[in-house]
Amino acid sequence: MSFEAGPGLLQDRHWSILQRWQLHRHVSTLRLVYGSEREVTEVSITTMSTTPQRVPQVSDCGSPPVVALEREEAERRASLLKALADPVRLQLLSIISASPNQEACVCDMTEAVPVSQPTVSHHLKTLVDAGIVTRERRGTWAWFRLDTKALEGIRAFLG
Template identity: 65%
Template sequence: MKRTNGSLASAPAVDDCVRLGAEPLDRPEAERLAKLLKAVADPARLQLLSIIHAAPDGEACVCDLIDPLGLSQPTVSHHLKVLTDAGVLTRERRGYWAYFRLVPERWLTLRELFT
């Protein structure tokens, strides 16, 4: 496991990317992928990933994510925590605000999963 800003994340290496259909998944791999898919299988979380991915510096402050989603700050923070705990995002605190970035390996896993 890899430590990311104080929390443990099990981000796979680029070589660990799995494509459905390449060969049957074993149970541990299926469970790992199911956990990742469960974390992103929410409209608000997909929006968050999209916004962060499209951000000019590839990162976004939680303060900039509230209005586009139309959700309260605690709700947005909850969704960001789920994504961070799943290893999809990293979190960096700067003063009062937290900034989030995509974890490249996890983003690649999501992109490659269905190709």
């Protein structure tokens, strides 16, 4: 004897639970022997636990399960993307990447963007703190260089 559940046999809300959770099943075989004739009958008995067991399967919409990004990694990536998510910072990065050896002096970048020098310094500090560019002091000027490994990492997780 087997147990089958379906929308016609159980109320809809119970059926929904059964669709998401597989009940724990235990199958046993019982052998019955009758009298001296040694007539053997085998009976399969299936018992079901009321404790549901989570089963990885397709979601309600039919797609296979996927593994979510770990929270710490998601926060790290979000901070990188936040550092990039500013028009002035993108302009500064474009100046640095177009410059020889992918490095540029702060004096060249200040003249190229429509913001004040302290604002340029603030945006460059944000990019340095995010690890997207590095800063090197040469005399009285600060030079900024793209960190190619950081940019490769960003490209990799963006696909």
